């Protein structure tokens with residue numbers, strides 16, 4: 001199958017993008033771009049620029065580009081997700097943005113109290129949806145996932161119908177972080193609306209890996225992160241989306257001076273800024289925000305359609321490698337077989353997934369990640385992952401299992417990967 005990988009790489013229209021990333025150790029097979037994307041070479045230039053912006057220009061920097069950065073980067077991300085330029089703003093973390101939008105949406109959809117989500121949602125999202133809402137007398141209903149790692153659309157519809165005019169919001173992650181299953185955004189959004197609920201999508205695991213059409217799908221609210229497929233760097237700030245027609249109707253529960261109309265008036269009374277700016281809270285983290293721009297630019301340059309086309313070819317190839325080499329070793333496929341239902345990572349389960357993951361990282365230079373209880377996630381980042389990397393990664397997984405290299409890690413606890 002290595003010949004196939006070489007042929008696919010030779011025919012890959014995005015192949016040259018790999019050179020735009022820092023790859024200091026060519027032997028490392030990095031399959032964790034779905035958790036932290038590689039560093040774009042251009043990010044180093046941004047650091048140089050920031051040295052003089054901060055070091056030389058000091059507070060004058062605010063008037064020389066920093067102040068408009070959340071909006072400027074938001075407009076770029078809008079181009080990746082089918083939104084209008086003034087519907088996206090970059091700020092805070094995904095969790096904080098989720099909190100802001102959930103509370104804002106619930107206050108707007110007054111009298112309705114039920115938020116519907118599912119147990120495949122990212123834990124942070126569940127914490128926010130459940131815990132963050134206690135104070136406002138709302139409740140979150142998280143539907144249990146079926147055997148395939150997702151909830152059928154019909155079950156969401158039943159839940160919305162059951163809550164009836166108490167349904168306030170359907171809040172889901174578009175691509176499930178474990179299984180990689182992709183929910184049908186347009187139809188589920190329409191169902192939420194049919195019952196008078198707002199739709200809120202967390203697109204952290206989708207943005208930069210596939211085209212999204214938030215506008216066309218009628219999405220009300222969305223959040224997402226920039227350090228996965230957008231390669232923004234560790235802890236780079238997240239973004240939020242509010243449909244234009246809703247912007248003036250929603251209020252930010254974390255009021256801060258950057259979300260105030262004319263913040264430099266230093267007025268003591270809060271008055272929300274126009275449009276999406278009201279969803280800023282405190283001072284934006286300019287250094288990490290600026291460093292996120294090159295990664296966003298690379299995805300814009302490549303185009304999300306081309307990224308998705310390659311991602312589908314790559315996850316299909318990976319599933320074929322799994323069928324041939326890993327299934328016989330006791331692995332099971334935890335992601336949908338149909339590429340239309342799959343994001344850009346493939347999740348494999350194995351009873352020894354954790355020691356295998358640790359042996360891959362520490363013994364054979366493959367970096368996937370492990371998710372409880374038994375998932376080995378193999379992320380495909382089309383801008384820099386080659387088909388030969390997928391082949392090489394699977395060959396090394398096979399070796400780790402066949403040669404018992406994982407045995408040294410039996411009983412070890414997991415750390416961050």
Ligand SMILES: *Cc1c(COP(=O)(O)O)cnc(C)c1O
Pocket residue numbers: 093094095096122124125173177202203204205225238
């Ligand atoms: C990565 C990810 C997050 C990250 O949240 P932060 O608050 O930015 O750390 C949230 N939701 C989903 C679905 C994710 O995949």
